Every structure is written in structure tokens, then in C-alpha cells.
Amino acid sequence: MTEVKKVKSILYVEDEKAIQEELAEVIETFCETLYTADDGIQALKYFDAYKPDIIITDIRMPIMDGIEMCKKIKEKNQNIPIIFTTAFSDVDYFQDAIELQVEGYLLKPISLELLEKKILNIIDNIELKKELFEKEQMLLQSSKLAAIGEMLSNIAHQWRQPLSAISTTATGMKLLKEMDNLPDEQFYKNCDVINDNTQYLSNTIEDFKNFFSPKNQLKVFNLHEYLNKCIDLVSASFDNNLIKTVKEIDEKINSFGDPNQLLQAIINILNNAKDALKDASTLHEKLVFIFTVKEDKDNHIVITIKDNAGGIPENILPKIFEPYFTTKGSKHGTGLGLYITHTIITKNLKGTIKVENEIFEYEEKSYKGAKFTITLPMIK
Template sequence: MKLNLFSKIFIITFVIFLSVLSIYMYELRESQKNSLIKNIEIKANSLGDTITFINSDNMIIDDEVKILESLLNYVTLNKDIDSLVLSKRGNYQLLVKHNSWKQLEKKLKKNQFKNKIAKSIFTDKKVYKYLYPIVFSGIEWGFLYFELSIDEYNAQLEQLNKQFYILVFFMLISSFFISYILARIISKPIIKLNNISNLISKGDLTQRSDIKRNDEIGTLANTFNIMVDNLENSQNKLKNYQLDLEKEVTARTKELKELNDTLEIRVNSEIRKRQEQEQLLIQQSKLASMGEMIGNIAHQWRQPLNALGLVVQNIKFAYDFDELNDEFMNTSIEKVNKLTKNMSKTIDDFRNFFKPNKEKISFSLDEIINETLELVESTFKNHNIGIEKEIDKDIKVFGFPNEFLQTMLNIINNAKDAYIENNITNGKLYLKVNKSTDFAYITICDNAGGIPVQIRDKIFDPYFTTKEEGKGTGIGLYMSKIIIEQNMDGKLINEPIEDGTKFIISLPLYKD
């Protein structure tokens, strides 16, 4: 099942929130559990201090009877002590329990004890084991070995677990609602903009975006509206031009009507053809611009969205295998921030592409060409087409940078379509930029199979295309040649090469 944008954003944010909160709750629970154990340890140490203080005189004079009597009374009155072993170095070891005592035949060694919860040496139940060394004046007299009851610890741990399960429940509810709200905030304007784009692609140029936001999405919506305004103005100008042309042709036709009725029929036929071609050009230009924009945005965003999903999965796997730490979390957050910045940059790139040029300016070829390659990078990677470039920097020309970028896109996208159509598996596009004394040269070579000899002279003709209906307008290379040769005083030619074709653009260098 294909997930829509809202579902993807919801799932990603929900998993991230849930993962972070789960880690926080786990660490909190372990901290509280360790605190309970620490309390037992403090209690055991306090018991050792008390017993040593009470029996210090008897221990110094080695009065075993009084020591034993004191220990037996203390253990009997203290319900927290299950067992107590008193060991005098190199002498005896006494096991004292409630109302009973005995001397151990097999002596316990000091290095076999660790302060922890474990199974008792003397019974089958779990206890807290604690070793307390007895030292007088820097001399080790012996040690006390406690086995303390953990009934109170278990009760507190059970209460802690109940609180933890309640917090987990509220955490799930909170994560769900927060993820839902974030998904709506992010996806709603994009879905709305997509619906408006569909209506405009069907010919309704009255549609405008009403999204008002002070972020990249708001900027995209504003740029979108400007683009539609320009498209509508262009269409109106073409319609007015068409009306003027019709009036002029009608006037000329009336003058020639008396001379030749056949000429009138031919003129009317040519007018109808011209009208049909102009309407087709308007529609194709509009759909090509809209489709190219939406298609490239989709390609540019698909990879970072998949990468975001992988980051979340890596967090989950690291958590499952107890490998999640501060360094891993910081690295993951840094990756997420980098991906979202790249997605934001994509919006700026496409907004700049549709910004109209009003006058000629000087610009660096390497900057515009690199910007062009960024626009098609994801699409080329998606079709396993490599790009090699050899671009000299600081080569400046004079003209319209966005129109030049459009020319580069037309040529590069034609190469991409040829790779796909001819099923080329080792596609490689080569791009070189250099200069001579007076001219800059841009060379674009591909190995997509080349252009057949019989149509090589027609590729710059208007409306000529080899693509199937609906996939090409036939005006891309025609418009590119006009931009380079008429608008920028340059030259655009095509030459055949082995297994491919080569386009060469030459432009006069900008002179300061």
C-alpha cells in the first residue's frame, strides 16, 4: 500500500517521539532502580558502623562471648538482616541468624563477595549481599558479611513498575497526538498546493494559493502564485496578439477577395492552423513548466524522506541492541537536521528557477551549470546515469542566467530521456566548460545511442519531436537555439559522436 505524505510524516515523527521518550523512560527507571539499591547499600553500611561501634571494645580485647551475645540480640531485633557472618582474620567465622548461631566449618573468603542482589549462600531466596571490613587503627581486624532482606526493595520496585506502565500509556497517547498535529501542520499546505496545481494543469488559471506562512512553504506558495500570474499574463498577451492578427488577416483577405477566392480559402486555412498551433504551444508550455517543477521536487525530496526513515530505523535497532548512547543520538539528530536543510534548499532552487530575467547581466558559467546539475541530480541517480564534469571556474558571460539554465536543462533532460528510451545501462553524461581568448565553450556529450542521420537536421525545428504523444512538445531545442543565438549572441550546434551525440554552446566572454 502506497503511503501519502501525511502518513509518512506522521509515522516518522511518531517513531522519533516514541523512541526518544522510551529511552528517557528506560533511563529514568534504571536510575530509580539503582537509587533503591543504593539505599539498601547505605542501610547495610550503617548497620556495619553500628555493630562495629557497639562491639569495638569487645573486639579489641577479643571477648567472643560478649560479641556473640551482642550480635545475636541485634540480629534478632533487626528484621532487615536475614544472616550475618562475623569473621576474625585468621581465627573464626560465626554465622548469626534470628535466635540462632553457629561457627562455620568451611570459612568464607573475603574476595568471593560482591555488594549486589543475588541468591543467598545459606538459603534459596534472593538477598542483598554486603561486605563490611572491620578496621581498628589502620589494622584489619576482620569483616562482617550481611545478607539483607529485599522484601521492601521488591515492594518499592513493584510500585515503580506500576508508575512506569502508567507513564508509558500516557507517553503513547501524547506521542500519537503530537505526531498527528505535526503531520497536519507540515503536510496540509503541500497537499493543498498539489490540488491547486492539478486544477491549473487542467486549464483553470484562476486558481491561486491562499497559504500565508512565514517559512519556506509560504515562500513556495507565493512564488507559485507569481508563476501562475505570469503564465496567465502570457496567455492573455498571446490571445490579444491572436485577435490583432485575425483582424489584420481579415482586412487583407477583404482586399484580396475580389482577386482570388482560392487565396481566401488558403489564408483562412493558415489562420486556423496558426491558431491551433499557438493554443497547443500555450498548453504545452504551461504543462511542461508545471510538470517539470512538481516532478523534480518529488525526485529531490524522495531520497531525504527515505533517509529520514532509515535514521529512525537505526535509532530503533540501536535501542533494541542496547547500543544507543549520546554520541549515536547526536549523530542521528545531526543527520536529520542536514536532510531537512537540503529539502529547504530544494525549494529555494526551484523558486529561483522560475524567477523571470528582466535584463541582461553578467554571470559565472560554473555557478549556473552547477545549479543545473543540482536540479537534475536526483533524477539522474534514480535512473543510474552518471555525470562527469570538467568545469573551469571564473568564466563570465553576458545574458540571461535563467534562460541559459533553461537551455542546459533542455539539452540534459533530452539526454536523460534518450538513456531511458534506449535502455542504456551504463549511461554517462560528460560536461566540459573552457574558454579561448574571446569565447566560452560548453560541451555536453552523452552515450545514449545518438541521433539518426535522417532527422539530425530537424532537431532544432519547432514542434519536431521523436517522443511519443504527451511526452514531448518539440519546442525545447528550438527555444534553446533562440535563447543562445538571438538573445545571447552565441552559437548552439550538434555533432555526432560514437554511440552518442555532442552539443556545443559558444558564448562571447564578458569584458569588464
Template sequence: MDVTELKNKDDLMMMQSRHAAMGEMINMIAHQWRQPLASISAISGLLSLEVMMDQYEKEHFTQKLDLISELSLELSNTINDFRNFFKEDKVKESTTWRELVEGSIAMIKPVLISKLIKVETVFHENDSFKTYPREIRQVILNLIKNAEDVLVDNAISEPTIWIRTMREGTMRCLEIEDNGGGIPKQIINHIFDPYFSTKMEKNGTGIGLYMSKSIVEKHGKGSLSVYNTRHGACFKIAFPLNS
């Protein structure tokens, strides 16, 4: 295989991972839209009923219309938030683990709440450092999504995700651990391979971890690794302090 082919293959992977991210984005938007959309439809139903019965009062009517505007704004803000979140980073920016983690959690919080998944965070290391924040937030989101998948699939009681940061020697590290039972020994060496997925029947793509690893390693000069704990899988991002 020559270099041009390799380059194209990489572009293809990048495109596929974009598609997968977009699919997930649409799911999350749909989730966050359901409630306000239902409210808008209920309010407008109420208003047209009032008109039909010729029974409306100006002030009440205006109030309800304002509420509809507010809810519509919420819908459009949701889209903008996700748009921004999935944009590409061009330059490195100064940020902290807390900002990165909280930015990722904000995107997926409604889904986690609806699935009763608890997230516990502790930041032992929180100095600011330069990185590509959107890309790292996408990696963190990927890892949280995978944890969510295993917690739901294995119907874990008290499903929990622990996120913690610490300094280890000359590295600043972030760990994401779940209590989903862990990764079977036979596959643990393959999960970072492109297209490796155990979720084929549920349209898993198998590129989440591959892309996450390459983002962390190429862009951040860091490492992404995994080990099993007594609770489940623990993914670890490590960046050199001086990067």
C-alpha cells in the same frame, strides 16, 4: 503577419515552454518525493501500531516524530529548490560553467542515478562571466533531459553523458555529448524548429531545443549548435569571451 501577431506567437511559445518545464518539474519532484514520503508513511504506521498495542516509549516516540519533521522539511526544500530553479532571471549575474552545470545536474541527479546514466564532467574553461544563470541552467537541463530520453529509448548499455567546457578562439564553450547513437541526417536540420519532435507518442513538445536556442542567442548573444560524434549527439553552447 504583422508585428503584434508575431509578438503574441512568441508569448504563446513562451507559455507552452513554461508548461512543458512545469510538467518536467513535477516529474522530477515526484521522483524525489517518493522515498521520503514512503518513509513518513512507514514511520507513522509504526507509531500508530505501537499506540494501538499500548506499547510505546516516550524517547523512541519523540525520535520518530523528529524524523518525520526532518523528512517533511526535505519535501518542502525540494519544492523550493525547483521553484527557484525555474524562476525568471531579471539581471545578469557573474557565474562559471562549473556552477551552471552543477546546478543543473543537482536537479536531475536522482533521475539519472535511477536510470544508471553516468555523467562525466571536465572544465577546461572555468573563468567567471556574466549571464542569466537560471535560464542557462534550464538550457543545460533541457539538453541533459534530451540525452536521457535517447539513452533510455535506445536502451543504451553503459549510458553516458559527457559535459566539457573549453575555450575556442574568442569563445567560451560548453559541450554536452551522449552515447545515444546521434541524430539522423534527415532531421538534424529541423531539431531546432518549434514543435519539431520525434517523441509525439510520448508527449514530446518539440519546443525544448527551440527555446534553448532562443535563450542562448537572444539573452546570451551566443550560439547553440549540434553535431554527431561517433558516440551520439553533441550540443554546443558558445558565448563570446567579451559578452
């Protein structure tokens, strides 16, 4: 016998005891635990306490009806699957029920066959969503691995300067000491230089460690700080390719989410700009612009990133966020960069992202390039 698919828990709300008992017997076979409630208020309590995977509820009930209860539940979890069981006499509620966009409506007397079908359908959907989520997490992880190589070269670059400052200062001091010519003031100043530089080295290590940590750290973060980190992290490859960054970043904007994911999303865009500019050999100046603007009325932050590499061919513009779409050949690109960026921005950070080509002026010259516009919810 094939095993029946189950979820962890289902909440079933029905005020008529006889119906409740009859249906509970069926519903029970689709979950490890079934919670039954007699009215909306009790159901809300159970919802908060047990976080069920599915809700099946009558509409007309005492104390709080099913519609009002579901409105409250949807405010807390918009994606929770709900099935209404309704009687013809509930016709007054139908419009409200439809507006709630629930997974299904079953007319009383309930056909057990239909109920089973509906529940199985929902369980399939939940499993599919879970699989998709796991797949996305895996992609995110693998694209992180792909970024490691690039990051290592960035560490090497970022460290060269402070390491050389430390070594020069220490050798200089040793020499002065040997010549018996090291005034106290100079000694303390040099110690500070060495200290500042080691501090910087340890901070960069912290940044990289956070970047690669698999845990999501949800928090309020300062956008300015993280955009600057992004620029730091790509600075080695930008310098090597003579790319200049022009930035206008508001220092006071805060957003919410996992800042390391935003870091990854932005770095993917910056790396693409670098690749495009690398190939644009006729440009006398290679530029990447990063701007932020607050849109107080919509409570949004807008981040704009554009380059002057000539833009993205119009025929591929609609495809660039698709997974595995690349024009770089499998040796140079996985085609996952912008897909990951899109996933992070829209799903994880609850923002939006769009792309277009733009012709613009900079220092009295006209340029064309790809422009990415990201909006993120703003935290005051």
C-alpha cells in the same frame, strides 16, 4: 477613417530650420512625441534622455555630423531604425552611410510620400518584432509548464533521501532518550544532521522557485554552480534510466544573463539525451558528458554536451532547432525543447549553439552520439 499607426517617439535631426519645420509636421503624425534637434550633439543628448523608437537625420550638420552621431547611437543600440535624409552634395558621406546599415536613405528635396512610406514600413517592422518577441515569451512560458511535471518527480526524488535521514535521526534519538542513553555529544551531532538536511531541502525549494519565476534576473553567475544545478534537476530521471554523467566543469568561469534560462536551455538538451538513451536498449553503459572550456582569446566559454545514444539521423539534423519539430509523436514531445534552447542561447544569452554527431572513445570503448556545442560570452 483608419487610424494612422504610431510609435511612442521619433527623433528628427536637421539643422536647416525651414526643412525641419516642414518635415516635422509630417513626421509628427506617426508618433505620440516628436523630438527635434539641430545638430548631432543635441540629438545624442535627446537619444539618451528619451530613447526614441526611430531616428530621422540629416547628414551634413554643424558640430557633429549625422554619420558620426549614428555611429555613436548604434554603439548603444544596434537595432534602432535610422533614416538618413541626404543631399546630392553629400556624396562624400555615402560610403559611410551605407556601412552603417540604416533602414533608409531619402534624397533631398524629400518626397513626403516616400518619407511616409518609409516610416510606415519601419513601424510595421517594429510591431512585427514585438509580436515575435511576445510569441517567443509565451512559448518559453508554455515549455516551462511542460517541464513542471518532470520537475515535480525530481523534487520527490531529491527529497526522499534527506527526509528519510531526518526521520531516522529523530526516531533514533527518541529511542536512545527513552533508554536514557543519549550522550550530549550524540544529541548535538544528530541536531546538526537534521539541520543540514533541512537546509538542503530549503535550498532545493529555492532553486525550483527561481526556475519558475517569470521574471528575468540578469546577473553575473558562476557557470559551474548552474551546470551542477541542471544535473541535480535531472538526476532523478537519469538515475531511473541508469544514465551516468561524466563532467569536467571549470569552477572559475562566470557568464552574464539570466542563469535560470540557461538552466532551462541545458535541461532541454539533457532531457533529449535521456530520451535517446532510454530507447538505446543495447548499450551496456549509458553516458552523458558535460564539458566546459575557456577560450580566452575569443573571450568565450564553450559548453559541450554529448551522449552515446547513437546520434541524430543526418536527414533531420538541420531541422531539430525548428519549432514543433519532433520525432517523438505529439504524446511524448512538443518539439519545442530545442527551439527554446536555441532562442535562449542566441537571443537572450548572446551565444551560439550547434549540433553534430560524433564518434568518440571513452574508457577504451568507441561510441557514437549527438554533440551540442554552446558558446557564451565570458565575464572576467
